[in-house]
Amino acid sequence: MVKSLRPQNYNEVLYVGHFFRKGMPVLMDLSDVSDDEAKQIVDFATGLVFGRGGAMDRVDRKLFLLEP
Template structure:
């Protein structure tokens, strides 16, 4: 047998020999009974989610390594106000992307608190069921 024939046989591309298959003449297995399955439905949560007033944590990161100061309070359910004025633009963009990922993963919301042309670049991220107004976030960022 040549190398190419053995390679074809190994991958099942060679000619089929019914004498090699011991189960060729056996009847096909069929299970008696119903094969219909019910679709899985949406499972309701066992507890009632309640809105709560989150603590507002102000953070002024100096570099990307300070991202944990943003992520840990948000993970714990607190709103985080980020003043990104102290970092360069590429680092600020990375921190904004990081915060957007946090919001997406935890179903939170992101707010831009600073206005265009303002000297400060301030964003806030708020957890899913937190009752926190934009005014409260602006006061925590000292913008009001």
């Protein structure tokens, strides 16, 4: 099962971390946030994935798949 999330701002990145740490792949759609805020969220997700030994793939311009 893949958890699909569409954060509305940087504060909602905690949900990405929550589901990823539970071992669920997360499809992160950043189309509703500005480019600057999307960059901050991707930076957070990159650190999360690196720290947990997972993988992150860019599916589309603002669509990312995080795999534990």
